[in-house]
Amino acid sequence: MVSSVLSRETGAEAASRRESYIEAYRWMLLARTLDDKFASLYRAGKLQGGVFLGRGQEALSVAAGLALRKGDVFAPLIRDLAGRLAFGEPVVDAVRTYYGSALGPMRGRDGNVHRGRPREGLLPMISHLGAMISVVNGVLFARRMKGVAGTVGVASIGDGATSTGSFHEAINQAAVEKLPLVLVIANNQYAYSTFTDRQFACQALVDKAPGYGVTGWTVNGTDLADCLDVLTSAVARARGGGGPQLVEAHLLRLCGHGEHDDAGYVDPRLKSSEMGRDCLKVAEEFLLKQDWAGRDQLQHWRGESIEKVDQTVAQVQREAGPDPYREDWCALASKHLSEPHPS
Amino acid sequence: MSATYLEAIREAQARALAEDPRVFIYGQDVGAFGGAFKATKNLAKEFPGRVIDAPISEDAIVGLAVGAAIDGLRPIVEMQFADFSIVGFNQIVNQAATLFWRTHVPCPITFRLPCGGTSGSGPFHSQSLETVYAHYPGLVVMTPATVEDAYGMLLAAVTLEDPVIFCEHKLLYYHLKADKLPTEALPVGKARIARVGRDLTIVTYSAMLHEALVVAEELAGEGTEVEVVDLRTVKPLDTDTVMASVARTGRLLAVGESWPWGGVTAEIVARVTSEGFNLLDAPPQRLNAKDTPVPFHPNLWKAHRPTAGTIAAAARNLVRM
Ligand SMILES: Cc1ncc(C[n+]2csc(CCOP(=O)(O)OP(=O)(O)O)c2C)c(N)n1
Numbered sequence: 001m002v003s004s005v006l007s008r009e010t011g012a013e014a015a016s017r018r019e020s021y022i023e024a025y026r027w028m029l030l031a032r033t034l035d036d037k038f039a040s041l042y043r044a045g046k047l048q049g050g051v052f053l054g055r056g057q058e059a060l061s062v063a064a065g066l067a068l069r070k071g072d073v074f075a076p077l078i079r080d081l082a083g084r085l086a087f088g089e090p091v092v093d094a095v096r097t098y099y100g101s102a103l104g105p106m107r108g109r110d111g112n113v114h115r116g117r118p119r120e121g122l123l124p125m126i127s128h129l130g131a132m133i134s135v136v137n138g139v140l141f142a143r144r145m146k147g148v149a150g151t152v153g154v155a156s157i158g159d160g161a162t163s164t165g166s167f168h169e170a171i172n173q174a175a176v177e178k179l180p181l182v183l184v185i186a187n188n189q190y191a192y193s194t195f196t197d198r199q200f201a202c203q204a205l206v207d208k209a210p211g212y213g214v215t216g217w218t219v220n221g222t223d224l225a226d227c228l229d230v231l232t233s234a235v236a237r238a239r240g241g242g243g244p245q246l247v248e249a250h251l252l253r254l255c256g257h258g259e260h261d262d263a264g265y266v267d268p269r270l271k272s273s274e275m276g277r278d279c280l281k282v283a284e285e286f287l288l289k290q291d292w293a294g295r296d297q298l299q300h301w302r303g304e305s306i307e308k309v310d311q312t313v314a315q316v317q318r319e320a321g322p323d324p325y326r327e328d329w330c331a332l333a334s335k336h337l338s339e340p341h342p343s
Numbered sequence: 344m345s346a347t348y349l350e351a352i353r354e355a356q357a358r359a360l361a362e363d364p365r366v367f368i369y370g371q372d373v374g375a376f377g378g379a380f381k382a383t384k385n386l387a388k389e390f391p392g393r394v395i396d397a398p399i400s401e402d403a404i405v406g407l408a409v410g411a412a413i414d415g416l417r418p419i420v421e422m423q424f425a426d427f428s429i430v431g432f433n434q435i436v437n438q439a440a441t442l443f444w445r446t447h448v449p450c451p452i453t454f455r456l457p458c459g460g461t462s463g464s465g466p467f468h469s470q471s472l473e474t475v476y477a478h479y480p481g482l483v484v485m486t487p488a489t490v491e492d493a494y495g496m497l498l499a500a501v502t503l504e505d506p507v508i509f510c511e512h513k514l515l516y517y518h519l520k521a522d523k524l525p526t527e528a529l530p531v532g533k534a535r536i537a538r539v540g541r542d543l544t545i546v547t548y549s550a551m552l553h554e555a556l557v558v559a560e561e562l563a564g565e566g567t568e569v570e571v572v573d574l575r576t577v578k579p580l581d582t583d584t585v586m587a588s589v590a591r592t593g594r595l596l597a598v599g600e601s602w603p604w605g606g607v608t609a610e611i612v613a614r615v616t617s618e619g620f621n622l623l624d625a626p627p628q629r630l631n632a633k634d635t636p637v638p639f640h641p642n643l644w645k646a647h648r649p650t651a652g653t654i655a656a657a658a659r660n661l662v663r664m
């Protein structure tokens with residue numbers, strides 16, 4: 001796909017494609033660096049709760065984040081650190097939420113991947129899989145009702161979560177309302193330990209698209225160029241009034257379900273197949289091959305990412321956790337309707 | 344203009360739509376058809392594009408409302424029957440009810456739940472779910488018993504910054520009438536003394552209020568003065584009004600139409616016992632529906648829920664204790 005584009009593209013287009021690729025790569029690198037840091041902090045017993053990584057899914061995730069612009073809506077899931085950063089989530093939000101810092105967006109009330117800033121279009125996932133898609137629909141629906149044109153919403157989902165009722169209800173709802181929703185399925189072959197053959201019986205998940213009356217796309221999730229190409233096109237199509245878009249990416253989860261999981265169940269043949277390639281390595285090789293960056297440059301970017309991550313972690317480690325005595329213990333915005341707490 | 348309980352609900356929505364451009368209604372058959380109970384009759388015509396038919400997808404209906412609320416709108420969601428809200432339960436209790444606490448972004452949604460038993464409706468069109476929703480933090484649960492409250496509390500629900508479970512009782516839809524709609528309403532969370540008495544307090548809400556008032560009238564003839572407290576909102580629960588009434592009467596009977604295990608009546612008894620044990624002249628009592636699904640046949644249905652007959656029997660017992 002990319003090569004056919006290459007032959008006809010102008011110098012300016014080629015330059016912009018190179019720039020986008022490099023920008024995407026750098027977000028991927030930052031995400032990988034931060035994920036690696038979370039993993040080592042977890043092993044060192046420094047983090048409460050679970051740690052969930054996006055290793056192997058950065059290319060897809062970053063492409064989703066970069067295809068969006070300010071004012072758009074993004075509902076990332078557990079493997080979307082790259083997309084979050086590209087969409088605009090500050091590194092410090094991620095670190096603070098893992099640490100439960102009182103200064104983070106969730107103020108210690110929620111943790112790790114359950115974070116966001118709803119007013120800035122970054123929806124904070126709840127754990128219940130499939131539940132965020134219709135919330136994205138709701139924001140898009142509201143924009144239309146208010147006469148605001150041009151918003152696109154991306155919702156991430158895994159292969160496993162396509163089996164939920166929420167997934168079905170939400171994509172059907174988006175189709176009925178013709179909403180500019182881009183639903184990105186990261187088919188990483190496993191839902192926790194469950195292989196796809198125990199999850200669905202269709203040939204490919206993208207085959208569901210015509211059944212819902214939405215456009216379907218397939219993408220190689222290990223190839224950044226393909227991800228950028230497809231996600232940009234799908235988002236543009238939604239923005240242009242083309243209704244919901246369903247993207248299925250093929251890739252492999254290159255980590256455990258969470259850091260507690262050694263993923264011993266993953267088929268070694270998949271690991272050595274093309275699907276098992278590390279998208280970050282593939283992107284680096286591509287950069288070198290295209291001569292878009294040299295080894296020194298890559299090393300420099302790596303150093304920058306490490307510095308950013310280390311600096312942020314060092315800062316957050318010094319921040320106080322939430323104080324239970326200063327917590328108002330009130331789940332309502334209408335404070336006066338709060339139930340008393342018998343002591 | 345006289346109005347029924349159902350008309351009051353329609354009028355309140357019409358007014359909310361007229362006064363606030365952020366309000367819209369979303370639910371099954373609510374558009375041109377006007378809703379299964381006609382609670383949105385003509386509203387789609389009067390407010391084009393703001394009263395919208397939804398697919399049969401309670402989960403996605405609630406999810407969409409949450410997204411719209413995040414973006415600054417104030418959705419009213421009509422569940423066709425309270426019973427079906429359970430399909431959207433996850434989105435209500437885990438998405439809508441946690442949003443403010445987790446993010447400080449309010450989630451103002453009014454969920455209208457046509458609830459309660461009516462003869463012949465059976466296990467899946469008769470449920471009273473106030474107890475279930477009241478258990479979850481982050482929700483306000485309203486149970487209006489009068490035409491005035493159906494109107495005033497629905498308007499209040501739409502202006503609240505929190506998700507509200509608005510339990511409207513189907514048995515009251517057509518029978519209950521008021522001469523005119525109120526211009527003022529009691530504050531949300533405030534109970535009302537529906538009848539003054541000095542011998543015994545019945546605390547109740549929704550359709551059971553009317554059974555309790557029949558009992559109070561009947562017992563007055565026997566020389567027992569029953570005080571009846573209408574909770575109006577079961578969460579928050581107006582413990583002060585309940586406690587003040589029990590302080591006057593020394594006897595408590597809590598009555599609810601939902602199932603007996605735990606719940607609103609158990610909560611009332613627990614609070615009065617732990618905070619007002621010394622006020623009690625007799626063990627506090629409670630009466631609920633039986634612990635089975637709601638039956639279909641009228642003979643069974645009438646015996647399943649508390650009625651004036653069973654409430655009166657419980658009240659007489661309590662006075663003798
Ligand atoms: C409704 C629901 N059921 C179960 C879970 C527990 N759970 C969390 S992640 C997960 C696997 C998800 O697999 P998939 O959708 O393929 O995403 P992936 O982890 O592969 O990215 C499960 C079962 C959940 N979060 N939500």
Ligand SMILES: [Mg+2]
Pocket residue numbers: 158159160186187188189190191192
């Ligand atoms: Mg998966």
